[in-house]
Every structure is written in C-alpha cells, then in structure tokens.
Amino acid sequence: MEKDHSKLERIxxxxxxxxxxMTHAAKSGHPGGSLSSVEILTALYFAIMRIxxxxxxxxxxxxFVLSKGHASPALYATLALRGYFxxxxxxxxxxxxxxxxxxxxxxxTPGVEMSTGSLGLGFxxxxxxxxxxxxxxxxxxxxxxxxxxxxxxGIIWExxxxxAHYRLDNLTAFLDHNGLQIDGPNEEVMSVxxxxxxxxAFGWEVLQVDGHSFGQIMDAVAxxxxxxxxxxxxxxxxxxxxxxxxxxxxxxxxxxxxxDQERDAALKxxxxxxxxx
Amino acid sequence: MSANIATRDAYGKALxxxxxxxxxxxxxxxxxxxxxxxxxxAKEFPDRFFNMGIAEQNLMGTAAGLAASGKIPFASTFAxxxxxxxxxxxxxxxxxxxxxxxxxxxxxxxxxxxxxASHQCLxxxxxxRAVPNMTIMCPADGVETEAxxxxxxxxxxxxxxxLGRAKVPMVYSEESCSFEWGKGITLRExxxxxxxxxxxxVSMALEAAEDLMSGGISARVIDxxxxxxxxxxxxxxxxxxxxxxxxxxxxxxxxxxxxxxAEVLGETVPVPVIRVGVEDTxxxxxxxxxLLIKYGLTPGCIMQAVEKAVKIKLP
Numbered sequence: 230m231e232k233d234h235s236k237l238e239r240i241x242x243x244x245x246x247x248x249x250x251m252t253h254a255a256k257s258g259h260p261g262g263s264l265s266s267v268e269i270l271t272a273l274y275f276a277i278m279r280i281x282x283x284x285x286x287x288x289x290x291x292x293f294v295l296s297k298g299h300a301s302p303a304l305y306a307t308l309a310l311r312g313y314f315x316x317x318x319x320x321x322x323x324x325x326x327x328x329x330x331x332x333x334x335x336x337x338t339p340g341v342e343m344s345t346g347s348l349g350l351g352f353x354x355x356x357x358x359x360x361x362x363x364x365x366x367x368x369x370x371x372x373x374x375x376x377x378x379x380x381x382x383g384i385i386w387e388x389x390x391x392x393a394h395y396r397l398d399n400l401t402a403f404l405d406h407n408g409l410q411i412d413g414p415n416e417e418v419m420s421v422x423x424x425x426x427x428x429x430a431f432g433w434e435v436l437q438v439d440g441h442s443f444g445q446i447m448d449a450v451a452x453x454x455x456x457x458x459x460x461x462x463x464x465x466x467x468x469x470x471x472x473x474x475x476x477x478x479x480x481x482x483x484x485x486x487x488x489d490q491e492r493d494a495a496l497k498x499x500x501x502x503x504x505x506x
Numbered sequence: 507m508s509a510n511i512a513t514r515d516a517y518g519k520a521l522x523x524x525x526x527x528x529x530x531x532x533x534x535x536x537x538x539x540x541x542x543x544x545x546x547x548a549k550e551f552p553d554r555f556f557n558m559g560i561a562e563q564n565l566m567g568t569a570a571g572l573a574a575s576g577k578i579p580f581a582s583t584f585a586x587x588x589x590x591x592x593x594x595x596x597x598x599x600x601x602x603x604x605x606x607x608x609x610x611x612x613x614x615x616x617x618x619x620x621x622x623a624s625h626q627c628l629x630x631x632x633x634x635r636a637v638p639n640m641t642i643m644c645p646a647d648g649v650e651t652e653a654x655x656x657x658x659x660x661x662x663x664x665x666x667x668x669l670g671r672a673k674v675p676m677v678y679s680e681e682s683c684s685f686e687w688g689k690g691i692t693l694r695e696x697x698x699x700x701x702x703x704x705x706x707x708v709s710m711a712l713e714a715a716e717d718l719m720s721g722g723i724s725a726r727v728i729d730x731x732x733x734x735x736x737x738x739x740x741x742x743x744x745x746x747x748x749x750x751x752x753x754x755x756x757x758x759x760x761x762x763x764x765x766x767x768a769e770v771l772g773e774t775v776p777v778p779v780i781r782v783g784v785e786d787t788x789x790x791x792x793x794x795x796x797l798l799i800k801y802g803l804t805p806g807c808i809m810q811a812v813e814k815a816v817k818i819k820l821p
Contacts, residue, residue, distance in 0.1 A: 288576070335574070335603045343574060344603040350595055353564045357571020357579075360556065364532070364577070384595070387564035395556070 234443040240310060241271045245472045246499050247306035247319055253492040255323035258331070261482040263303035265407040265440070265467040266374060270307045272446040273372055282312040285339045291369050292358050294343045296351030297376035297405060298332040299484070304341070305329050313340035349382035351375075352402065356392045359400040359460075370454070374403045378410030380421045386431070392460045393432030400460040401453040405440065407469035409480040428462040440465025473498055510676055513669040513705075514612040516648035518543025520655035521580060521610075525551050531659065532572055534558055534581045536565045541671075542582040542612045562587045566595035566607070573605040578659055581607060585614035585627035585668065589634055600664050601639045608658045610667040614644075615756035616784065616801055617672035617706065617794035626789035626797075632761025634666045635734050642733040644668040644755075644763075646708035649678040650731055653685035661687065668705060670756070672794040675709040677729065690737040696726030699812050699819075700744035700751050704730045704763045707754035707782070707803065714808035725812055736766045738774075745775040750819035752780045752811045756803055759783035778818045780811040 244267050252258035270293075274280070278291040295304045302322065309316045314328075321327030328337040332346025342358070345351035355373035362369050379385060392400055404424065412418045425435045434456045438445035446465070453461035469483070470476030473495040487495055525531045525547055532554045539545040539557060548555035558565040562583055569579040581588070588611040589596065600607045611630065618626045634640050643658060643665060645651040651669065658665040677693070684691060690702070694715050703711035708729045715725040726748055728740060745751055751771065753764035764781030771779055784801050798804055 292575075294571075343571070344598065347594060347598040349563070350567050350570070350599040353567025353595070354571035354574060354599055356564070357568035357573075358575045359571075360568065361572045361575030361577050364554065365575075384561075384563040384567060387559075387561035388567065391558055391561065391564055391568065394559075 232444060237271050237275055237443050240275055241267045242499055243310060244271060244303060244306040246496055247309070248302040249473070249487060249492055249495045249499070251302045251306065251319050251322040252486040254320055256486050257323055258302055258486055259299040259484045260302065260487065261409070261469040261476060261479070262297060262376060262405065262407065263300045264471045264473065264476065265469045266300050266303050266405045267471065268441045268443060269374060269403050269405065269446060269465055270303050272443055274307050274311045276447060277450050278372065279369065282340065285313060289367055289369050292342045292355070292371045294351040294355040294358070294371070294373040295333055295345055296355065296373050297348065297379055298345030298351060301329070301331065301333050304333060308338070308340040314338070348376070348379040349384035353384050353388040355400060355402070356388050356397060359392070359397040360395060362399055363397070369399070371400050372403070374405060377404060377406045377408060377415050377421055377424070378418070380404065380424065381419050389428065389431045389433065396458045397460045398457050401450060402460065402462050404462060404464045405467050406464050407467045409469045409478065409483065411480065411483050413480050424464055432459055434459050434461040435464065436461060437464045437466070440467035441471060510673045511648040512671060512673050513645050513648060513651040514543050514671060516651035517610055517612070517655060517667070517669050518546040520652040521547045522550055524655060524659055525554065528578065528659065530576065530578045532556065532577045532579050534565055534569050534579055536560055536562050536583040536587065538583050542610070544580070544582045562592040563595050566592040567599050569607045570595070570599035570605050573607045579607050580610050582610045582612065584625060585611035585630045586625055589627065589630040593633060597637050601637045604639045604663050606662055608665045608667060610669060612669040613671045614668045615670060615705070616789045616797040616803065617670050617756065619671065619794045619797065620791050622791040623788040628758040628784050628789065629761070630668060631733055631755070631757050631763065632765070635761060635766065640664050640666055640734065642666045642668065643731055644705040644733055645731055646705060646729050647674050647677045649676065649680060649683045650685060653683055654731060657685065657687045670706055672706070674706045677709050677712070685731065688732045688735050688737060690740045691729040691731065692726065692740070693729055694725070694727040696724040697748055698724045698750070699816050700726040700728060700748045701754060701808060701812065702728045702730050702741065702744070702751060702763065702767055703754040704733060706756050710803070710805045711754050711808055713805040714812065717805065718809055718812055723812060723816060730763060733763055733766060736770060738770050741767055741770045742774050745771050745777045750778045750815040752782060752808060752815050754782040754808050757783050758786065760786060778815045780815045782808050782811045
C-alpha cells in the first residue's frame, strides 16, 4: 500500500529550491548531483535516522556521511531545514568566512559527520564509524551516500571488502545512480556496471530502488536493518538534475551554477510541482 | 642499561601497555602486523585490532571514522605506504578535520636494508611536515619510543610517529628520559657547534661529539624527537650560543629536520646549517650498516659536517 509522503515531498521541494538558490548565489557548486540525491537525504533526515539537531554530538545518534561531498548544497539545505542551523546561513555557501565550505567540513558545520569532498574517503570513514559503534555496543546505524562515478575510486572497493569482512550490518550505503559524471555518461568515461553484481560479489546485501520514491527508499532501509552479518548497498536509480527540466540528465550541470534567468526558470518549475502536491 | 632494540619493537610493547590502560585505543594494520609489531596488541586485544589487508587508503579512512566516533586509532604500516600510498587520505580525512589518529609508521629510512629503494622511505618527514594540523615524532631509541607513544595517545589530534626496522643503541635509560612533547632534549652541552639529530642519528651524534673532543671541538647535542611542532626556542638558543649548527637525520636532506632547522634559523639567527642526511637520491639493497656508510649517515660524516660548519661560522 502506498503511504502518503506529501510532507516529505514538500520538504524535498524546499531542499531543491534551496539548492538552486545556493548555487546561484555562490555562482558555483554542484546542482546536478545535489538534485539527484534529495529524496535520499530527505528520507534519512526526516523519516529514518535517530538524530537530535539540538545535540549534534549525541553519542547514540545515527550517522550520515555524504561521501559524494560535492552534493554539499543538498546536505546543507537538509541540515538547515532539519534545524541544525538557521536557513539564512545557506546564503553564505562557498563564501569567505562562511561555515558552509564548498565541500563539507565537519569541524565547522553542525550535523556534518565527516569532512568529505575527495571521493571515496567518506565511504571509508563510514566503515570506521560502523566499527566504532559495534565496539561500543551502540545500536546506532551508519548511513553513507556515494556517487556512481565515485565507484571508480579504488578505496571504494578496499572499503567494500573490509565492510563485508568485518560484517558491518549496521552500515547502509546508498549509491546515487544518476549515470553521469563530469566528463559524460559513466559508460563512456569508465564503465562501472554491473554495480549490483559487483557489490553482491563483495559480500554485500544489494537492494535496488527508485531513488526518487520515498516509499521504496524507506522500504529498502527497513530491509537493510533486518539484514544480519553483512552491510547493505542500496542502489538508487536517480535522475541527475531531478526536478529542473533543463538540468535533468545533463552532465553539463554537474558543476555549474545557474545564472539569474536559469534560477528563475528552475524555481518556477519547482513551484509548479509544489501546487501539484 | 636496557638492551638495544628497534623502535618498532618498543612501539609494539608500548601499544600493549596503552591498550591495557585505555579501552579507546584501537589498532589498525595493513598486513604487516608482524613487522610493525602491532601483532602484540592484536594477540592481547583481538577485538580492538583491525587488519585492513593490503589497502592503505582504507586503513587511513577507517581510522578517521573510528576517531570521529571517539576512538584513539593507531594505524600502522611501513612509512612509504602510509605517507606515500595513503598521503591524500591522511591529508583530507585525518589532518584537515584534525581527527585523533596516530599514524605509527615503521621501516622508515635506509635501514629497511635489503628490501631496497621501493621500501626505503626518505621523504615522509617532508611530506608530513607540509600538512597542516599534522605533528611529527621520531624517537631515538626504545625508551623514547615508549614516551612518544604515550604522549601521542595523550595528545588530541593527528600524530605521525616515525619508527625504524633496525636495532638502535640505547640513548636513554628509563630514568634518564626526560621526554616532553615539542621540547628537544639537550643530551650534551657544547660551545662551538650544535648537532641537532633525530631518530637513529641521535646516538651517532653523541658518538661524533665525543670524538670531536679530541680535536678540540666542543659540540652540543640535541635530540629533536618532535619535528613538528619544532622547538624553535631551543634551536635559536643553540645558534646564539654556539654559532653553527649541524643536523642529522635518516631522511632526505630535502624537507626534513635539516630543512625545519634551517627555516627557523634563516628567519632568526642565520648561522651556518650543514645538513647530514641522504642527498637527493633513492636508496638500494644492502645491509643497514652498509647503506648508512654508503649514503653518508655515520658519526664520521657528522664530524666532517661539524668541521665544515665550524670553518664557515662567523667569528
């Protein structure tokens, strides 16, 4: 039975609008891969994770590591809407003296669990966090999000091997499978498929979902929680630039900010969706 | 007097002691635990030891995650793989967020011996020095290694500990080691020149100073166990009081202790600084002893450098 996710959908829309506003104001940043990960972040922070924005250092909190750190606009907007810091802060994104660095900085931003941006490192650190939670017998869970291009990094496979070896069933990873990276489609730049078979071969539980469906994301996480003895990889099929027609499936919008007219056009589209929900 | 042991052996023992005192100490290795001596810790605390396999990038990334969750990870492998293969994870996942990871790298320098140039890391101090938030310790013997390991565990932030494969003469006894973080130790007073040494070169510096006496040169000897942050005050004082400095390290002359000392003095008391170290070259296979002789890391080489420094120092 399809549950009503209208509240989450409204939040996702606000996050998308913030991504456009932030990258526009900063005149730089990564809108494409931010927009593709919005539902995953929204589900984690507003429906799944055990967190308390009032206590970002709470030891028993669930953790989320944005390994694809260039999607920082999506993370920052999510954290702001969840109450980790004021929404006005978002306008400082990428500016001098701002706490919102181009890529996440755990020392400067409440709610950011790991400094990321160099691909693969966050995924590896998430494994360390999952190990630490188990050492301390904490029942908290660790979530991380990687990109599909990121799967080309060697450390991803080093860490995947280790996470299975150490049976990190408290670790759930998402792969934002939008199919595009800076230089073009994955299969042209460096083939990453078959992703599901690869992680299965590495000893992971692998689930595949529509990365823009709250119902499927939450069902998959519920399944992941029930898996014992191995970590879970949720391969989320997504659309790069999701929600803004001219950004959708366009590699060119990986790391380019919208200009004034593009921002206006994008926000107009994102409002239309709002009226529908 | 304690027996001559390698600093890696002392490290392995010190880790076990630390593990008994503090449950947050965890140890990671990359399939070299019998060489780095973390196997001792693994045997006593199997639940807190993680062999990450031959995957040094993930060794450092996982250590970062453990530290972000309150653990005090010691990550060990050979110096070349720690600072070479895993440089960027150290830089971005450990140093940038100033996470509490201790990188204890063994088999630094030429004394790796027969394995040859691929395994002889002569650049690690240079690359670690350039990374903000990183601190660097290089103990002279087994006793000092224990002190360094304890100090590193007590310090909150990244530490690079440089350890060796070969046995080294004892410089300290348990009682005589007055180790203090960031403070060089003056082992011998002298008025004509100061030899600032680190790691295995400290005992050679003492030997050289003794031999220099017969030629009428009074050499001060400083054990600079902490290379970053460097003890500027002690270096400046030595330069003012002795007028010439020689540095000695089992590392490239580029970017290591010698560079650090020259940088301090160039901006304060510009006296002659002669660097004893490996010239801009790779090593090769051979015994540790043969290599030290061939590449100019002997008490005799320190003496020659001292004579050169004294000759060019201003009256």
